[in-house]
Amino acid sequence: xxxxxxxxxxxxxxxxxxxxxxxxxxxxxxxxxxxxxxxxxxxxxxxxxxxxxxxxxxxxxxxxxx
Numbered sequence: 252x253x254x255x256x257x258x259x260x261x262x263x264x265x266x267x268x269x270x271x272x273x274x275x276x277x278x279x280x281x282x283x284x285x286x287x288x289x290x291x292x293x294x295x296x297x298x299x300x301x302x303x304x305x306x307x308x309x310x311x312x313x314x315x316x317x
Contacts (some may be wrong), residue, residue, distance in 0.1 A: 259273060270299045278302075 261269065271277035271288075273283035275296040280287040291304035294302050298305045 268302045270297050270302075
C-alpha cells in the first residue's frame with residue numbers, strides 16, 4: 252500500500268524513512284514536498300533499526316540467524 256499525504260511534513264525538512272509511531276506494519280517516506288505512507292506486506296513488520304520490512308519471527312531470536 253502506498254498513500255500520498257500532501258498535508259503532512261516531516262520535522263525540520265527531514266528527507267528519508269521513518270517508522271510509524273503506532274502501527275508496526277507502516278512507515279513513512281519523507282520527501283521534500285510530500286510524505287508517503289507505506290505498508291509492509293502481509294505477515295511483515297517494519298524493522299525500526301534496519302529501516303526495512305522483515306518477516307515476523309515469533310519465538311525465535313532473529314539476530315541468531317542474520
